[in-house]
Amino acid sequence: MSTPLRIGFIPLVDAAALIVAVDKGFAAAEGLDITLVREVSWSNVRDKLNIGLFDAAHLLAPVAIASSLGLGHIKVPIAAPFNLGLNGNAITVSPALHAAIMAEIEGEPLDPMATATALARVVAKRKKSGAEPLTFGMTFPFSTHNYQLRFWMAAGGVDPDEDVRLVVLPPPYMVDSLASGQVDAFCVGAPWNSVAVDLGVGHILHFVSDILVRAVEKVLAVRQNWSEKNPDVLAALVRAASRAAEFIEQPENRAEAAQLLSQPERIGVDAEVIQRTLDGRLKISPDGTMRQSGRYLLVGREGAARPDPVQAAWLYAQMVRWGQTAYSLEALKTAMGVFRPDLYDAALGRAGQAAEAPGAIGAFAGPPFNPDDIAGHLAAFAIRHRQA
Amino acid sequence: MSAESSPKIVIVDESPIRAAILEEGLREAGFTGVVHISEMQSLLAQIFALDPDVILIDLENPSRDVLEQMFQVSRAVRRPIAMFVDQSDAASIQASVEAGVSAYIVDGLKKERIKPILDLCISRFNAFAKLQDELDRTKSALEDRKVIDRAKGILMKVKGLNEDEAYVLLRSTAMREKKKISEIAQSIITASEMLK
Known part of the structure; x- marks a missing residue:
C-alpha cells in the first residue's frame, strides 16, 4: 500500500527534483503517492506546511529557518533533510539601469565588485539630481534573493535600507513590473530572468554564483515533529528526490526533464527556456549574448543536495546583519539544526560525506564566513542594520 | 481613536x-x-x-x-x-x-x-x-444537456429514431456500460465527427 503525501511547491525550476520524482515515477517506486499542489505565494506554502495541510514543501531555505525561530510568523520547528537547489538566482536590470551601470563601470562586467561600485555611483548621481531612488524587486523578506541583493550592493557602498527601495514581488509579476518601470531591477530564480531577457525588457547582470559560489536556495521542508513520527516515509521521500536529482543532472535527460517541468500544472513555461536554466546556458541580453556557467543552478551535482548547517548559519547571519532578528547563540544553534545532513545520510545509507560537501560560501567580498564568530564576521561589513 | x-x-x-x-x-x-x-x-x-x-x-x-x-x-x-x-x-x-x-x-x-x-x-x-x-455544477449540468441534445439529434438522423427513442437508447447504453449519459453522448459526438 502506498503512502499518500501532499506537497506544496511554487512554479520555479528549482522545484525540479520534486516534480521529476513524482512525474517520472521515482516517488511511486518508493511507495509514495504524492499529490503536488501548486501554490501562488511563499506565505501560503509556509502556512499550509505549518498547520499540517501539507506534509512537505518546496521552501525558501531562509523561511525554514525563520519558521523554526518564530520570526515574522508563528514558530513551527522545521527539518530540512534535502537541498532542492543551490544557486539558480540571477540579478536582472532594466535596459536603462544596465546602460547607466555600464557607463560608470571600471573593470569587468562579470565582477560583482565592479558592478556594485558602478551602482553606487549611479545611486549617488540620482540622489544629486533629485531622482527617485532605484527600486529592486525580490521575492520575500526571508529569501536568499533579499540577502543576495543586499550583500552585493552593500559591498559597493549602497545601503539597501537607505539608498534604494527593496520591494517584495511575487515571481510571476517580476517581468511585468520591470517592463512597466515599477522596478528597475530584480533578483529572482529561474525561469523569470530568462523570460525578461526574451521579452527584451531586461539584462541579466549577474548569476548569484558570481556573488556567492555556493548558496543554498530551496530546501525540501517538513515539520520537525512530522519527521520524528514518520522517519521511514521521510527517508523514502529523500531517496525519491535524490534519484530525481541524479536523473536531472545527466545531460542526456535534460530535455525530458524540461518537458516534464514545462507542463501547465507544473511550471507552465516553455521547455526550451527551462532547459537553458538546467544547462546553465542563459541568454543574458536581448541582443542574444549567451553566458554559460557550470555554477548557475546545482540540483544535485557536487554534493548540492546534502544539507550543510554552515549554510544555515550564513543565512541566519544575514537575518542578523539586516536587523530581522538580534543575535543569540541559542538561535544560531536552532538555525543550524534545521539543516539535517543526518537525515539525508540515513535515507541514502551513507555515512558522513564531509569531503564531497565543501562548506564554503565563497562570497566575493568580506572575510571568509566563520559560523563560530558571527558577531566578529558581521563587524567586518561597514553597511549593516544598526540598532536605533 | x-x-x-x-x-x-x-x-x-x-x-x-x-x-x-x-x-x-x-x-x-x-x-x-x-x-x-x-x-x-x-x-x-x-x-x-x-x-x-x-x-x-x-x-x-x-x-x-x-x-x-x-x-x-x-x-x-x-x-x-x-x-x-x-x-x-x-x-x-x-x-x-x-x-x-x-x-x-x-x-x-x-x-x-x-x-x-x-x-x-x-x-x-x-x-x-x-x-x-x-454555479459550476449548474454550468456543467447545462453543458451535459447540450451534449445530450446533440447526441440525440445524431441518433435520430442516423438511425431514424424519434426523440424519445433516441433518449432511451442513450440511457440504456449508459446503464449497461456503467457510465454517465453525458459520457455516452460525448462519445457519439466524437465518433460522428471522426466518421464525417
Whole structure:
C-alpha cells in the first residue's frame, strides 16, 4: 500500500527534483503517492506546511529557518533533510539601469565588485539630481534573493535600507513590473530572468554564483515533529528526490526533464527556456549574448543536495546583519539544526560525506564566513542594520 | 481613536463578487469602515495611504507575499503589522487557511475585537465557495444537456429514431456500460465527427 503525501511547491525550476520524482515515477517506486499542489505565494506554502495541510514543501531555505525561530510568523520547528537547489538566482536590470551601470563601470562586467561600485555611483548621481531612488524587486523578506541583493550592493557602498527601495514581488509579476518601470531591477530564480531577457525588457547582470559560489536556495521542508513520527516515509521521500536529482543532472535527460517541468500544472513555461536554466546556458541580453556557467543552478551535482548547517548559519547571519532578528547563540544553534545532513545520510545509507560537501560560501567580498564568530564576521561589513 | 469605534478594514481581493459579499456581511455586523482593493499594482502604497487596522486577503492572491514585507522594519514601513492569529489560535489559523482567507492586524488593535471579524470572513468565504460550487455544477449540468441534445439529434438522423427513442437508447447504453449519459453522448459526438 502506498503512502499518500501532499506537497506544496511554487512554479520555479528549482522545484525540479520534486516534480521529476513524482512525474517520472521515482516517488511511486518508493511507495509514495504524492499529490503536488501548486501554490501562488511563499506565505501560503509556509502556512499550509505549518498547520499540517501539507506534509512537505518546496521552501525558501531562509523561511525554514525563520519558521523554526518564530520570526515574522508563528514558530513551527522545521527539518530540512534535502537541498532542492543551490544557486539558480540571477540579478536582472532594466535596459536603462544596465546602460547607466555600464557607463560608470571600471573593470569587468562579470565582477560583482565592479558592478556594485558602478551602482553606487549611479545611486549617488540620482540622489544629486533629485531622482527617485532605484527600486529592486525580490521575492520575500526571508529569501536568499533579499540577502543576495543586499550583500552585493552593500559591498559597493549602497545601503539597501537607505539608498534604494527593496520591494517584495511575487515571481510571476517580476517581468511585468520591470517592463512597466515599477522596478528597475530584480533578483529572482529561474525561469523569470530568462523570460525578461526574451521579452527584451531586461539584462541579466549577474548569476548569484558570481556573488556567492555556493548558496543554498530551496530546501525540501517538513515539520520537525512530522519527521520524528514518520522517519521511514521521510527517508523514502529523500531517496525519491535524490534519484530525481541524479536523473536531472545527466545531460542526456535534460530535455525530458524540461518537458516534464514545462507542463501547465507544473511550471507552465516553455521547455526550451527551462532547459537553458538546467544547462546553465542563459541568454543574458536581448541582443542574444549567451553566458554559460557550470555554477548557475546545482540540483544535485557536487554534493548540492546534502544539507550543510554552515549554510544555515550564513543565512541566519544575514537575518542578523539586516536587523530581522538580534543575535543569540541559542538561535544560531536552532538555525543550524534545521539543516539535517543526518537525515539525508540515513535515507541514502551513507555515512558522513564531509569531503564531497565543501562548506564554503565563497562570497566575493568580506572575510571568509566563520559560523563560530558571527558577531566578529558581521563587524567586518561597514553597511549593516544598526540598532536605533 | 478609530480602532476603538469601528476598525478600518481593507479587503484585498481580485474577485469583486466575493469582496462584495464580505463587505456586506461586515457592514451588517456594524463594521462601517470597509474598503476594497482590487488593483494589485502598488498594493503597499495603497495600504499605507488607507492606514487600515485590519487587512483581509484571499489566499489565492500572490500579493500575499507583498504584505509579508510589512512585518519587516524598513524605511518603507510606517507601522509594523502582525498576523493576529498567534500560537494560541491554531484552530483559527487552520479554519481561515482552509476557507482561503488570511487576516493581518495592525499592532494595537485588541485581539478580541478581531475574532468576530475573522469568524465572519471565514463563514462568508465558505458561503462563497459553496455558491461557486453550485454555479459550476449548474454550468456543467447545462453543458451535459447540450451534449445530450446533440447526441440525440445524431441518433435520430442516423438511425431514424424519434426523440424519445433516441433518449432511451442513450440511457440504456449508459446503464449497461456503467457510465454517465453525458459520457455516452460525448462519445457519439466524437465518433460522428471522426466518421464525417
